[in-house]
């Protein structure tokens with residue numbers, strides 16, 4: 001570590017209040033998804049700040065993408081600062097959307113209140129704190145006047161919480177996450193200040209429909225209930241598939257350790273007539289239209305199957321199809337349909353990849369300890385960067401405690417904001433090529 005790098009760390013240390021204030025300002029823009037509120041305001045807030053610091057700023061609205069409308073435009077911001085042209089580009093990608101506040105808060109969810117050395121509010125941890133740290137890291141690098149040989153990019157993207165198709169997915173299809181534009185990507189998700197997330201488990205979302213035959217509900221024996229057929233299928237999921245999955249362990253360091261197996265969540269189920277909220281008034285009369293007596297001819301369930309690196313997508317689907325076929329053979333009248341909703345295979349960036357190595361060395365320098373390497377139980381925007389952008393050199397690294405994400409009284413520690421900004425800045429020196437050029 002030479003003197004200029006130390007000066008850079010001192011410069012970031014002096015920005016403690018600035019990174020706190022920036023986190024607060026971001027949290028006060030209520031970018032709740034769904035439906036995707038205030039994206040435009042948040043993108044412009046980031047873009048206007050960065051353009052004053054010398055970044056070239058682009059706003060990319062995902063026209064035609066799911067969820068995009070004039071009332072809720074899916075507006076992303078991408079900012080690039082070009083240093084020299086011989087080095088490589090480091091990109092910090094943060095999603096700007098947050099989930100709804102929900103109940104149980106003792107702090108104002110969109111107030112950005114500071115207490116106990118923390119900033120509280122929806123999105124502090126997931127992941128506006130990480131976004132603030134990456135902005136402060138890049139601004140400090142630029143202000144340092146060090147001859148950075150490559151480029152720095154910061155993006156604020158939409159809809160990560162709902163799949164990222166109008167955000168990183170949309171940008172990746174347009175080359176924003178590919179070489180030669182970008183070489184290394186750090187996603188400041190709240191994995192913890194000393195942990196490097198290498199990738200995530202795979203996911204298959206699918207819909208299964210069972211079919212029956214409609215009849216009068218007072219003579220169900222004349223029909224065939226799709227709900228009864230679904231019940232038989234769900235019984236098999238619960239008694240056969242789920243126990244089998246619990247026994248399927250991965251060697252990947254997924255956190256929390258409970259997710260080091262395959263899992264299945266039955267996300268939703270719907271059969272028969274459209275649900276109403278039935279209630280009676282003072283006379284005892286129903287307040288909503290009452291149901292008509294019919295036997296359900298269709299029942300649908302949405303399955304959320306998370307799979308481990310040791311499994312493959314085809315086998316994951318086949319295992320469910322085999323259960324349905326077994327029911328078709330053994331259960332009179334059983335018929336089904338199955339449909340993919342979306343899928344992503346597991347990703348894992350190698351431990352010796354440049355972005356992993358640079359971040360690990362920066363963690364050791366700033367925190368005085370070795371990082372731990374983890375994988376995420378759920379997917380995040382890395383899936384689009386790897387699959388569509390074809391860029392392997394990508395990790396998630398950022399401040400905050402993952403368990404607090406989406407919870408009431410979500411917070412991020414101010415010390416963590418500062419530490420991770422330092423780590424991001426040092427890693428960027430390495431990845432752009434500055435360190436290599438400036439070592440004695």
Ligand SMILES: [Zn+2]
Pocket residue numbers: 095126127160189190
């Ligand atoms: Zn997140």
